Amino acid sequence: MTTPLRTAEVIAVGSELLGWTRLDTNSLFIAEQLSRLGIELKGKAVVGDDRARLTNVFRQSLARTDLVVLTGGLGPTDDDLTREAVADALGLELVEDESITVSIRHRFERRGMRMPEVNRRQAMVPRGAESLSNANGSAPGLSIGVNAKLVVLLPGPPRELQPMLLALCARDGAIGRRAGSERLYTVSLFTTGVSESHVEELVQPIYATWRDLPTPIETTILATPGQVELHLTLRSADKDAAVRTLERSRDELATAIGDAAFSADGRQLPRVVGDMLRERNLTVAAAESCTGGLLMQRLTDVAGSSAYVKGGVVAYSNELKARLLGVDEALLTAHGSVSEPVAAAMAEGLRRQTEADVCVAITGVAGPGGGTEAKPVGTVVIAILIDGHPLAVRTHLFPGGREMIRLQATQVALDRVRRMLMQ
Amino acid sequence: MTTPLRTAEVIAVGSELLGWTRLDTNSLFIAEQLSRLGIELKGKAVVGDDRARLTNVFRQSLARTDLVVLTGGLGPTDDDLTREAVADALGLELVEDESITVSIRHRFERRGMRMPEVNRRQAMVPRGAESLSNANGSAPGLSIGVNAKLVVLLPGPPRELQPMLLALCARDGAIGRRAGSERLYTVSLFTTGVSESHVEELVQPIYATWRDLPTPIETTILATPGQVELHLTLRSADKDAAVRTLERSRDELATAIGDAAFSADGRQLPRVVGDMLRERNLTVAAAESCTGGLLMQRLTDVAGSSAYVKGGVVAYSNELKARLLGVDEALLTAHGSVSEPVAAAMAEGLRRQTEADVCVAITGVAGPGGGTEAKPVGTVVIAILIDGHPLAVRTHLFPGGREMIRLQATQVALDRVRRMLMQ
Structure with a gap:
């Protein structure tokens, strides 16, 4: 039994994510899925399409964390450098995975098209990498074990990335298999019509005591326009006990807040x-x-x-x-x-x-x-x-x-x- | 005359930016302001409230870039560690800047309040740092010259950060003074009713030749729901010539695209x-x-x-x-x-x-x-x-x-x- 994965970093790759208009939103989904497995996101980075810089950032990230998830840069063009940078950093050779070539070729043939030669690049993988099939695009994902650590490469488009990450996080997936027995559980409580500081005043005396419990509950207050949200989080190996504790705690806050609390189940x-x-x-x-x-x-x-x-x-x-x-x-x-x-x-x-x-x-x-x-x-x-x-x-x-x-x-x-x- | 600043990285500090709900949006504003000065954003990172990790990420960032902008973590509480981490990484001592203490005290007194003792932390700055006044909050910004490089610390709330960054980027500001004579100029062209690949087909033969010009023009295609945007960027020391070239180039693309191009000036x-x-x-x-x-x-x-x-x-x-x-x-x-x-x-x-x-x-x-x-x-x-x-x-x-x-x-x-x- 290897040590469970506890910490993760995300690296989003793509020069378009360094401009004025686009943010990496995949990291929110990744943070959520990993945290459900008790794996804590410790950092994020965005790097442009720059092989040397990406190699450098990835190497540093892997040095301080158990799991590195890279997103984007897996397309077929010269700009797509994630495979190369990861191979560089790990000192691995890129080799063609024939099964990927075949599956990409089939994807094109099903639409009555020939696979452009350039797509062959997508079948070049660091030696030893496990490939992950992509139901919604041509770029396969990759996962690579590095001693006790894990590196995962996923395509950037959310509709390709999301199902692949869910498969990885399933009980038998490359990440799910390596997660610890503890999971992170959360509940939320949404309020409106009261200010953030007023909500804080009402609930602080209650949640302050939860931090020192044997299984501490973490409380986060998030203000958005017209709404103040409370998120309670607890790490536990016992699902039923965790959910019971969280729901009881949430109800305590709801009582203190009164009518201003309008949703205890995520509904807007x-x-x-x-x-x-x-x-x-x-x-x-x-x-x-x-x-x-x-x-x-x-x-x-x-x-x-x-x-x-x-x-x-x-x-x-x-x-x-x-x-x-x-x-x-x-x-x-x-x-x-x-x-x-x-x-x-x-x-x-x-x-x-x-x-x-x-x-x-x-x-x-x-x-x-x-x-x-x-x-x-x-x-x-x-x-x-x-x-x-x-x-x-x-x-x-x-x-x-x-x-x-x-x-x-x-x-x-x-x-x-x-x-x-x-x- | 020192070498001009050419590259930058942004580090956003705060554990709340590593959850499922909040993204660092300040980096978009920073990317825009810096790029106007010809300073290219090469990377972004998000780090939680973790002194050792922040010290590590900041040190690595400064090693590969001319300018590092850190946002957040300048508040008065124990969670706010940006000052400490930067001082650690640069081997500088934290010393109290009396002028900051006085100005924070005045801020409280103007509202008829006493300054809480905890706010004194905000006056502790790495020795040699220049402080930047904050019109909309108690956290002062800081700028620190490190050999030919520059480090800037700004508070996280956009209404505090934005005016401070604008002041820094002005001609006589700490960043503006150090920018090169070249600036980045951009124009955009928005289209609708045509697919991204169709737009690409129409304009690729035109913009492909621009990359090899003495002053190359970079073209980015950005697809959003119901809209495909073209952004043209050019680096130049001559504003009038740059704007003329960009506008002529944009008009060439607009002609190739025809009626589907609906806006050449950023209007939605x-x-x-x-x-x-x-x-x-x-x-x-x-x-x-x-x-x-x-x-x-x-x-x-x-x-x-x-x-x-x-x-x-x-x-x-x-x-x-x-x-x-x-x-x-x-x-x-x-x-x-x-x-x-x-x-x-x-x-x-x-x-x-x-x-x-x-x-x-x-x-x-x-x-x-x-x-x-x-x-x-x-x-x-x-x-x-x-x-x-x-x-x-x-x-x-x-x-x-x-x-x-x-x-x-x-x-x-x-x-x-x-x-x-x-x-």
Whole structure:
């Protein structure tokens, strides 16, 4: 029995990942899969298509970690240098793996094409490497044992990389076989409507004690626009006990946080609200001004949302607020389009037009222009009309730029619907 | 005169950047600013809050590059180890910089607070480091000359990092002073409606010759969903000549590509179409089914879009297609909601309701459910009604999952409007 793999580094290869536009996102997926096996990601690197530099970075990485995963640079062109750099660093010769050549040739033949000679490069592998079949592309993956360590080479495109990594991490895969008996388990708790520091204040006294347990629980707080997430992690060899402990701990935090905690199972707010609507057999519609369709887009992003989303109206212009929602022009003139009476009239007009059970109206100033002293950029009025509830109209003021303001407006609208449905 | 800085690496510090959820995005901004100065980013790394590992990675990085930019790990807590690791690697002592202590103390006092003792750590700097003031936080940046090389430490939050980096890159900043006379210049060309390989086929014979010019132009092709981008880059000491050459080269590619090239100045498609509408004094409205508001959301994402976006309708349910757009129920029964007659009726109904000059209707199967043999997932019908043009209805089939299908549908709808307006 060899020592289990405990630590890993990821090296993403490709000059395009060093520009201004593209990030290596594969490393998130890799971090997640490895951590489930109890293998901790200790570092990441991005290197351009530069053989000497890649050889150097890879050698240093392998010196300080048990597992190195390289992604990208396995294509057929001269730019693709990962095989060469790894062979250089390990002092291995590149030899043609006939079975790879055959499988690439078949891949082309199935599409009625001849394999270009250049693709033969993809069959050149460091001597002793084990090849991994690629269901979605021509580049095979490779895994190479180096004493007690392991080196894995995967293609860059996520749809090729992901199934290959999952196979490697399975119980009988090259990584799965070498993982220890301990696994990392996680649960999450999502909150909205409370600030990060307020959440911290509520939960810190609780989670602070977990660090000193025999099996310590690690708590991470992550703030994203309109949402604060808590992630609890625990390393254990006993799955059932770990899950029990984590769920009990998560519930303790949920109790301390109260209504602001909206999801204990990874579901985002549009899906949580959607599930509540579905359970209650209710339909929803929206009348959007400043959010311009974002609320409906988020609701309908959820697969299966046609069961409860009727649709609605984007009334960006005052003309359409009147025409499509029947908002009285006198109301618009008297109060302005960003006002509580207009938001209320939008919600009522929407109900007349759609007969949806839950009607949400949003009007506001998303900026950058259009702000006034009385109604600065970020002012958003949200009206919610639900059968059996009084009409709820409230004015909010959101910080940040146009995109942030629009996102927060939809998040608060969804959260207010959620809270009303809970009553 | 010292040798100019030509190459750089970025090291992002923080264990939270090694999880499943957060990427280091600062490196994109840094890559852009440095490349403007002709300094090429050669590598990136992410390291957790681990002093020994950071020391090791930093030392290796400095050995192979002229400039190392470290981000994060400058806070006041025990987790913040960047100062220590850099001092370790360079063999420098940490000493208190009184001026930093004073400035942090003032920052707290301005808010009527006492400086916590822990913040004194932020004034401990490697001997000889130059400090950089931070307008948006308590962590000062640091820059340290190491022979002909330069090391820069910046705080992690983008709103603190960005202004500090801009100051460093200014003509009299620590990086700007050390940049060479050559700068990197770039232009872009965005295309849609053609595949990456087709674009490559059209432009490869042209750009292939540019590599061997006295001042070579580098061409990068970047495919994103519904869009293929060309980026041209050139290194030169003569700004005017560089810009002239790049613009001429870009225009050559644009001619080869034809109508599919929609933007030569970085504007995305919703803005390009918006600008065309504004110039022609036209308004736009949309009736969306499967895209559920995404088209309107993208149109209204553009600041100032209220000048030409009237709004529209999300008719996710058949009931609302009838009620809000007046689509004949018999038509829905006879052809199904995803059909050319229904898309046409949606566009016509939208025009009656909104009197917008440009009316776009989208209906389709975004999946994962709802597909049939005749109308598989990815089938999307788009109808466009523009004054002075015949009604244009077409059925498309898009690959990928729900999100990709919805995005491509809006991209094609916008592109078809663009092409019709050009006629």
